[in-house]
Amino acid sequence: MDKELVTMRNQIMLFVLFLLMTSKVTTADFATTSTTDVPSTTPGPLYPFGAGDTVSSRSDDGSSPPITLEQPFVYFGKPYQQIYVNHNGHLTFNEAFASYKPYRFPAFSSRDLIAPFWTDLDNRWNGTISYRQYSSGSVLQQATQDINQYFPNLGFSVNWVFVATWDKVAYYNNFGTEITFQVVLIAGGQSSFILMNYGEIAPTTQDIQAGYDTVSSIHYFSIPGSFQSNDTTFSNTSNVNVAGRWAFQTNATTSTTDVPSTTPAPTSDEPFAVDDFCIDSIFCKGQGLTGSVYMLSTLLILVFLTILNN
DSSP: OOHHHHHHHHHHHHHHHHHHHHOOOOGGGGGGGOSOOSOOSSOTTOOOOSTTOEEOOOOTTOBOOOEEEEEEEEETTEEEEEEEEETTTEEESSSOOOOOSOOOSOOOOSOOEEEEEESOEEOSSSOEEEEEEESSSHHHHHHHHHHHHHSTTSOOOOOEEEEEEEEEEEETTEEEEEEEEEEEEEEETTEEEEEEEEEEEOOOSSOOEEEEEOGGGSSEEEOTTTTOTTOOGGGTOBSSSSTTEEEEEOOOOSOSOOOOOOOOOOOTTOOSOOOTTBSSSSOBSSSSOOHHHHHHHHHHHHHHHHHHHO
8 A cells, every 4th residue: 555645644643542532422422332221210319219218297497306326426436315307408516507597607506416418398288208227238338438549548437327318308388399409427336437429410599508517616527519509500510520429428537627638549440530520430421431431442542543554
């Protein structure tokens, strides 16, 4: 073959390779290669809920009765034996808390508070608030896997999980709106963790505080989007590269602030960094090829070039 034609052919193939490397790929482009096609009963990052849960009463500004925990949950050095699920989007330990108007963290208050989505909610007309404890089964396996991924080198083993879920609950005086979120308490040995999971969040002009606070605000964290008008980004943001999930270790007793240090390094099956909008290491809502697709495209082009040269 003429040398000029060979050179032109190779230049064309290199250009095609460049286009493949910089193209935009969405989930729809690879829908047929999904490893699971069965619809999930827990959309997004949510842990299982529904069947087997204890359902809280339908009441505005209400709360669950005191829930005796099957094992103590250590919250920044304090072991608690009970908890309250308050309808306006927060958990407390010593007593029920009806407040529907959030304050900003840090508040330097006299209350330990876990607030996945503190705002004025009303479950009287639509939505369900429920909770459940686990001491065995697949939920513990899922929690163990998640924590060891987000906090590597701990060798953590879960022996207890508490899940509280607000499913399609409405904002006060705005019936028909739907907000879904969840808080997961995880314990094992002397370690404890919190996951805050977010599903669909309807827009609102109400103030929202998401995060946690402690007595005198020795430990606190405010999730970005709190106290921002009409902010509905909770379903998309994360500190652990899982859209709609925030994770925190809560057994520490020495630090004064608990801002997560850095997002975990990619694991061995994620050769390329996964951004906040990725579902997994291949299927992303964001732009660009992820590692597996990129490497496959590159390999195919190199094989094709080799065949042509021979």
